[in-house]
Amino acid sequence: MTPFFSLLLAGAHWPARLLACLGAALCLALTFLVCARLPLSQADLPIIVAPLGASAVLVFAVPASPLAQPWSVIGGNVVSALVGVAAYHLIPQTALAAGVAVGGAILAMSLLRCLHPPGGAAALTAVIGSPGIHAAGWxxxxxxVGVNSVALVALGILYHRMTRHSYPHRAAAPGTAPAPGLHAADIDAALADLHETFDIAPEDLDALLTRAEAHAAARRAGSTKTRQPGTPVR
Known part of the structure; x- marks a missing residue:
């Protein structure tokens, strides 16, 4: 039975997770302090928007995710907020405007390659937010939103470099495996068969599978050397 408090993500371990908690706490607080010193166009606009909390989860807990990269955070939040403002001004019915804002944000982020889940919240905030948000318009x-996102990403880059994490993430080289049996086209075909979207870049998946093949080959070679004659291979 899986322990109740086991980590959900593959490759995650507690020291890195605790560093993520510390980084999110420090950098979100610093983002608030930095943005509080910047003049905003409207006095009643929030210093920091709620979707940034969700952005911090991605930037610090899963910095290798395509959804957490700098362009995804900044572009996703800003573009989605613009879509939300447009929906608020063009659609008088609030419920419909909210739905169109989120759906339109997903489409815009997908087209611009900056898919970022908190962007949906940014779009929704533009529709159902305070009068100050509505008065601010574009x-x-x-x-x-944009200032918050840039500050969080900049602090995230600094923090991850201090803790020796790759952010912005760069896929590791796959390396060489003995007689590799998988190719990029095979991975693409398998993903197409599953009809699902996974939160991992194709390059990272390729590197992971290639290294797994190398470890499997080394394990099989070791088993062959240590197996006694007549012992069945499991």
Missing amino acids: TFAFAP
């Missing part, structure tokens, strides 16, 4: 997408 400005809301850049201040505070």
